[in-house]
Amino acid sequence: MEELVRLNREFEGAEPETILRWAVERYGDRLAMVTSFQPSGLVMLHMLREIAPELAILTLDTGLLFPETEALIDCWAGMYHLNLTRVTPTQTLTEQADAHGAALWERDPDQCCHLRKTIPLGDALRPFEAWITGVRRDQSTSRRETPLFRWDSKYDTVKIAPMAGWTESQVWTYIHAHHLPYNTLHDQGYTSIGCFPCTRAVAPGEDIRAGRWSGIGKTECGIHQNG
Numbered sequence: 001m002e003e004l005v006r007l008n009r010e011f012e013g014a015e016p017e018t019i020l021r022w023a024v025e026r027y028g029d030r031l032a033m034v035t036s037f038q039p040s041g042l043v044m045l046h047m048l049r050e051i052a053p054e055l056a057i058l059t060l061d062t063g064l065l066f067p068e069t070e071a072l073i074d075c076w077a078g079m080y081h082l083n084l085t086r087v088t089p090t091q092t093l094t095e096q097a098d099a100h101g102a103a104l105w106e107r108d109p110d111q112c113c114h115l116r117k118t119i120p121l122g123d124a125l126r127p128f129e130a131w132i133t134g135v136r137r138d139q140s141t142s143r144r145e146t147p148l149f150r151w152d153s154k155y156d157t158v159k160i161a162p163m164a165g166w167t168e169s170q171v172w173t174y175i176h177a178h179h180l181p182y183n184t185l186h187d188q189g190y191t192s193i194g195c196f197p198c199t200r201a202v203a204p205g206e207d208i209r210a211g212r213w214s215g216i217g218k219t220e221c222g223i224h225q226n227g
């Protein structure tokens with residue numbers, strides 16, 4: 001914990017690239033990046049091409065991704081030869097429906113996220129000591145205090161958020177400057193993109209994450225709770 005306090009002090013204001021480089025040197029192959037191929041993640045994947053092209057990349061494949069997201073993942077995986085693992089839930093959608101009823105996301109989205117995201121990620125992170133996330137402070141009120149480094153007690157790992165201090169505008173400037181492929185749904189008003197049953201486009205002036213689980217008071221899937 002003392003080390004994390006020191007690291008947060010030392011790296012506050014540092015470029016994401018600097019933090020990524022440090023994390024790769026510190027943790028080696030005990031480090032993974034978890035991404036849903038949203039803008040912050042794309043920036044880091046691009047930076048990691050030079051720093052650690054073999055880094056383990058995990059993405060949660062709930063079986064409920066938009067076709068546009070699937071296409072983007074395939075595009076990046078092929079273009080940059082990512083060391084990518086699609087993390088899937090234990091149950092298929094049919095098995096989940098048999099066990100818990102159809103369209104669980106409509107009746108109990110917390111349980112649905114638990115089964116399709118939180119538990120599978122825990123299993124996938126078991127071999128790792130630390131993981132990188134694209135979470136940023138400007139994404140929502142609940143993420144405003146996101147530290148660069150924190151102990152993730154849910155997964156017994158160090159969680160690193162190199163993009164925490166970047167803004168939406170910085171991210172898009174980087175993406176356009178480097179001509180990075182991005183999810184075409186962003187051009188249709190989707191500022192944050194998750195599973196299709198739980199994601200809508202947002203209106204101008206709304207929070208970046210206002211389109212996730214809209215209208216039901218849920219703001220996080222559970223993976224980033226308290227983080």
Ligand code: SF4
Pocket residue numbers: 062064104105108109110112113114116117194195196197198221
């Ligand atoms: S985002 Fe929606 S569909 Fe996806 S796992 Fe969570 S509740 Fe289920």
